[in-house]
Amino acid sequence: MLKSQYDIIVVGAGPAGTVAARFAAMQGVDVLVLEKDRDVGYPVRCAEAISKRNVVPFIEPNDKWIAAKINKYAFVSPNGEEVVIEFDEVNGYVLERRIFDYELGRLASEAGAKIQTRVYVNGLILEGEKVCGVKAEFQGKQIEIRSKIVIGADGVESRVGRWAGIKTHIDYRDMESCFQVTAANVDNVDPGTLYFYLGTNYAPGGYFWVFPKGDKLANIGLGISGGDNKKRSALSFLNDNMKKFFPNASVLTQIAGGVPCALTLERISGDGIMLVGDAARQVNPLTGGGIGSGMIGGRVAGEIAGEAIRKNNLQLLDNYHNAWMKERGKSHLIFDKLKEGIFNISDDEFNDIIKKLKKIPKEKRTLGKFFVTALAKKPSLIVDVAKVYVV
Amino acid sequence: MYRIAKTGQKLMIEILPDKCDFCGCCVGVCPEDAIELKEAEIRIIDELCTNCSKCIWACPIEVIVFNKDGVLKEAIY
Numbered sequence: 001m002l003k004s005q006y007d008i009i010v011v012g013a014g015p016a017g018t019v020a021a022r023f024a025a026m027q028g029v030d031v032l033v034l035e036k037d038r039d040v041g042y043p044v045r046c047a048e049a050i051s052k053r054n055v056v057p058f059i060e061p062n063d064k065w066i067a068a069k070i071n072k073y074a075f076v077s078p079n080g081e082e083v084v085i086e087f088d089e090v091n092g093y094v095l096e097r098r099i100f101d102y103e104l105g106r107l108a109s110e111a112g113a114k115i116q117t118r119v120y121v122n123g124l125i126l127e128g129e130k131v132c133g134v135k136a137e138f139q140g141k142q143i144e145i146r147s148k149i150v151i152g153a154d155g156v157e158s159r160v161g162r163w164a165g166i167k168t169h170i171d172y173r174d175m176e177s178c179f180q181v182t183a184a185n186v187d188n189v190d191p192g193t194l195y196f197y198l199g200t201n202y203a204p205g206g207y208f209w210v211f212p213k214g215d216k217l218a219n220i221g222l223g224i225s226g227g228d229n230k231k232r233s234a235l236s237f238l239n240d241n242m243k244k245f246f247p248n249a250s251v252l253t254q255i256a257g258g259v260p261c262a263l264t265l266e267r268i269s270g271d272g273i274m275l276v277g278d279a280a281r282q283v284n285p286l287t288g289g290g291i292g293s294g295m296i297g298g299r300v301a302g303e304i305a306g307e308a309i310r311k312n313n314l315q316l317l318d319n320y321h322n323a324w325m326k327e328r329g330k331s332h333l334i335f336d337k338l339k340e341g342i343f344n345i346s347d348d349e350f351n352d353i354i355k356k357l358k359k360i361p362k363e364k365r366t367l368g369k370f371f372v373t374a375l376a377k378k379p380s381l382i383v384d385v386a387k388v389y390v391v
Numbered sequence: 392m393y394r395i396a397k398t399g400q401k402l403m404i405e406i407l408p409d410k411c412d413f414c415g416c417c418v419g420v421c422p423e424d425a426i427e428l429k430e431a432e433i434r435i436i437d438e439l440c441t442n443c444s445k446c447i448w449a450c451p452i453e454v455i456v457f458n459k460d461g462v463l464k465e466a467i468y
Contacts, residue, residue: 037430045414120429157415162424172420177451226420226449234451256451258416 002116002138002145006032007309009134009147010113011121011160013040015101016277016294017153018108018115019058023302024151025112029309032145033108034119034136036154041101045257046291047180047219048095049194049211054292055093058104058299065103067213068094071192075370077354078199078347085365092194094211094219095291124150124163124273131164131272148314149305151274153298156258158279166267170281172226174262176206176288179234180221181242182213183249189218197241199347204228206288206343208241220246223259223288225343259288263336264329269301269320276301282328286335286342296328342374403442403461406433410454417446417455 008024010017013035025031037043048067055061070092074084105115116138123135125144133146152160156175161168189195189212197208205225212218222241224234235256242249260281268280276282277294284293300323308316321329345353353373357365406417406426411433418426425439426446447455 118430122427155415157418157428159418159424169422169424170419172445172449175416175420175449177416177449179451226445229451230448233453235453256412256414256416258414258419258449258451260419 005146008149010151012153016298018104019295019298020302021113022108022111024306027306031113033115035117040105041098044097065096065099074195076197083357156278164273175226176223176259177229177234178223178257181251182253186218261285269317286339416449420449
């Protein structure tokens with residue numbers, strides 16, 4: 001049963017939401033997580049790749065939610081040349097998000113948070129500008145639940161922030177429109193390699209990915225910027241790429257999605273409200289990766305929210321933006337500059353970059369070299385990146 | 392210009408619910424907060440939609456369409 005009042009209500013039970021709930025509940029405060037879908041962790045709107053160092057602080061790696069262990073990264077040029085960057089040790093995973101998210105939900109519950117699925121939050125209880133809880137539809141009834149803090153973890157489609165007066169809508173050109181299939185019978189894919197295809201023929205303003213999930217299974221998808229999607233849809237590009245590279249693959253899952261590849265919102269908290277994960281635009285704007293940074297945002301928000309309740313001082317929420325910028329936001333400024341530069345590199349220039357990288361001996365290739373070679377094409381970017389460091 | 396829904400008449404911006412994947416791209420880019428998304432239900436809030444078409448541009452699977460002959464109504468501010 002749901003009570004009529006909690007200290008903190010988290011809207012959305014993705015990784016950012018359940019991590020926020022866990023770190024708040026660990027401080028002994030009363031936390032409720034509401035999820036609109038019937039499952040935590042499903043449907044999976046995600047390519048599921050994450051670096052190991054972003055997982056370990058939050059959950060001990062477990063084979064039941066690791067589909068592939070990654071130590072190689074392949075970049076494919078517009079003309080089809082491939083360069084592989086290899087690491088000595090596993091430093092990335094492809095997850096089974098439906099199990100991973102479930103586990104994060106379990107950990108939040110063990111820490112004392114209560115989670116309820118199939119609750120559709122459709123408004124906030126506002127007293128002036130102060131957020132005092134949520135309005136929701138639950139088991140056919142319209143209900144109201146009060147709280148001192150609401151944490152919006154409601155993803156790319158976030159509306160919680162808007163109801164609280166925070167401008168969260170994203171420019172369509174910064175929205176990466178994505179389409180992905182999880183396919184079986186995928187040939188010529190190494191089980192320890194993430195593949196990135198760069199170029200306007202594969203995915204303009206984004207990239208085409210093939211992320212292995214073991215046993216000839218893979219997440220195959222792409223994201224393209226809204227500006228390009230306007231001319232030709234992500235679906236149509238993926239159909240072409242599948243025909244070209246994996247004509248014999250079976251499609252076991254297909255899913256559409258959006259990734260807000262922009263900078264974190266200028267305002268991610270207010271009177272009784274905080275935003276985390278995709279809802280706060282805490283995605284890495286270069287790679288579109290959002291699981292790791294969402295969990296970091298969740299931890300930072302959860303810790304501050306818990307402390308604010310314990311000390312009965314909601315003013316502490318004002319510290320959230322700076323704390324996030326220190327942890328991750330500042331590096332996102334650099335990634336955003338790199339994104340602008342890299343997506344302005346022409347197909348010919350990409351062909352050239354990959355060719356140059358292939359000339360470097362295998363053991364000396366690093367991801368850093370990839371970016372340095374790319375930056376050499378756009379020297380002005382170095383100035384942009386330097387500016388971010390100086391500020 | 393705001394659109395108004397009338398039974399039997401086509402709307403200017405229309406989401407084809409049978410084809411929708413409920414991914415939320417359109418909701419994320421809508422400047423008017425005029426799209427409502429539940430688990431597997433989606434609708435445009437007529438009073439708020441301004442026919443700006445950004446949702447159409449962001450939709451990865453082409454399920455939002457623009458009907459030129461759709462119903463329009465002058466905005467009352």
